[in-house]
Amino acid sequence: MCSAPDQNADLPAGTDLSKESVVVGKVTSRGSPVGGAYVRLLDGTGEFTAEVVSSASGDYRFFAAPGTWTVRALSRSGNGQSEVAVGGPGLFTTEVAVA
Amino acid sequence: MSRQDALVSADWAEQNLDAPNTVFVEVDEDTTAYDGGHIPGAVKLDWKTELQDPVRRDFVDKAGFEKLLSSKGIANDDTVILYGGNNNWFAAYAYWYFKLYGHQAVKLLDGGRKKWELDGRKLDTEVPQRPATQFTAQEQDSSIRAFRDEVVNAIGTKNLVDVRSPDEFSGKLLAPAHLPQEQAQRGGHIPSALNVPWSKAANEDGTFKSDDELRKLYSEQGLDSSRPTIAYCRIGERSSHTWFALHELLGETDVKNYDGSWTEYGSLVGVPVETGDGKS
Numbered sequence: 001m002c003s004a005p006d007q008n009a010d011l012p013a014g015t016d017l018s019k020e021s022v023v024v025g026k027v028t029s030r031g032s033p034v035g036g037a038y039v040r041l042l043d044g045t046g047e048f049t050a051e052v053v054s055s056a057s058g059d060y061r062f063f064a065a066p067g068t069w070t071v072r073a074l075s076r077s078g079n080g081q082s083e084v085a086v087g088g089p090g091l092f093t094t095e096v097a098v099a
Numbered sequence: 100m101s102r103q104d105a106l107v108s109a110d111w112a113e114q115n116l117d118a119p120n121t122v123f124v125e126v127d128e129d130t131t132a133y134d135g136g137h138i139p140g141a142v143k144l145d146w147k148t149e150l151q152d153p154v155r156r157d158f159v160d161k162a163g164f165e166k167l168l169s170s171k172g173i174a175n176d177d178t179v180i181l182y183g184g185n186n187n188w189f190a191a192y193a194y195w196y197f198k199l200y201g202h203q204a205v206k207l208l209d210g211g212r213k214k215w216e217l218d219g220r221k222l223d224t225e226v227p228q229r230p231a232t233q234f235t236a237q238e239q240d241s242s243i244r245a246f247r248d249e250v251v252n253a254i255g256t257k258n259l260v261d262v263r264s265p266d267e268f269s270g271k272l273l274a275p276a277h278l279p280q281e282q283a284q285r286g287g288h289i290p291s292a293l294n295v296p297w298s299k300a301a302n303e304d305g306t307f308k309s310d311d312e313l314r315k316l317y318s319e320q321g322l323d324s325s326r327p328t329i330a331y332c333r334i335g336e337r338s339s340h341t342w343f344a345l346h347e348l349l350g351e352t353d354v355k356n357y358d359g360s361w362t363e364y365g366s367l368v369g370v371p372v373e374t375g376d377g378k379s
Contacts, residue, residue, distance in 0.1 A: 036216065038213055038217070040303070041276055041277070043265070043266075047265070047296070047298075048264075048296065048298035048299075049264050049265075049266070049275075049276050049298075050264070050275050050276035050277040051185070051186065051277065052277045061277070062276045062277050063272070063274075063276050063277065063278065064276050065266050065271045065276075074213075074217060074303065074304070075217070076216070076217060076219055
């Protein structure tokens with residue numbers, strides 16, 4: 001495949017979206033991207049799974065197994081979270097608004 | 100050991116940035132974090148290029164560690180305050196590593212870089228110039244480091260604590276969910292290991308949970324404190340975090356970190372591997 005569904009996802013070379021489930025998105029505050037936020041991936045029971053820091057453009061990325069996930073962001077502009085259901089391999093996008 | 104000996108708060112750190120014989124050291128996986136801004140006066144340590152042997156899979160030797168700390172301007176009578184990103188994973192790893200080489204005056208900044216940043220405390224880009232020292236290390240303290248044969252022999256006899264996420268423990272994933280899943284070894288865990296993810300020992304802001312909460316956590320998960328304990332993860336950094344909680348905060352006496360961890364164990368020929376959640 002030459003083109004990824006989301007050009008901004010910036011996936012590492014070798015990522016195979018026919019096999020891997022990737023959750024990506026932006027952290028935003030009143031519509032503007034929030035860089036430097038601590039983005040936490042929590043599983044269906046609310047248990048912590050992974051954490052990354054959002055890029056200057058507010059982007060984050062996780063490699064996840066199928067399931068229902070909560071993406072929770074902590075930042076100096078506030079905290080927020082959103083849910084994403086990963087049904088199988090592919091790219092899943094969810095924005096997280098903090099306030 | 101106790102909490103007061105092993106941890107400092109962000110408030111304490113902010114008030115002691117210029118304290119004599121005190122050196123702040125940032126340890127990261129991604130050392131560009133330091134370059135973009137660090138605690139004023141802190142020096143940088145790269146866990147991969149500076150703490151690992153460049154050829155063999157092992158740590159730098161005693162002479163190498165002495166040379167490294169001397170070049171960083173860290174002396175034997177300095178208290179080293181470690182902090183870093185990733186909820187202090189690599190800072191806890193460095194803490195364990197400093198203790199391994201006998202430097203006892205080392206403490207961890209509770210909450211690490213995350214709490215410091217979320218609190219809006221000052222970060223600086225100026226790189227301090229510290230004059231070189233003559234640091235001397237001790238021989239490695241084998242009472243806190245486990246190797247593979249000891250781990251295989253510990254199955255069913257010692258506490259084995261697998262501190263990875265449940266999906267790594269069960270074998271669904273081979274690495275934490277924020278990293279590419281490129282490893283070739285088998286997925287699963289060491290038979291008889293308890294799965295107590297490192298994150299259960301930490302609050303959302305990266306600080307450690309209270310001693311009471313930690314004690315409750317490990318006893319509820321079935322850790323038998325009358326037996327020796329070996330903690331492991333994928334490459335030994337998250338298990339340093341749990342080693343710190345058990346050995347330094349709770350004062351459990353016989354706790355080792357298995358730094359070979361799953362990237363070694365999961366590639367060994369002929370050893371038993373268990374998959375699933377370990378509860379059936």
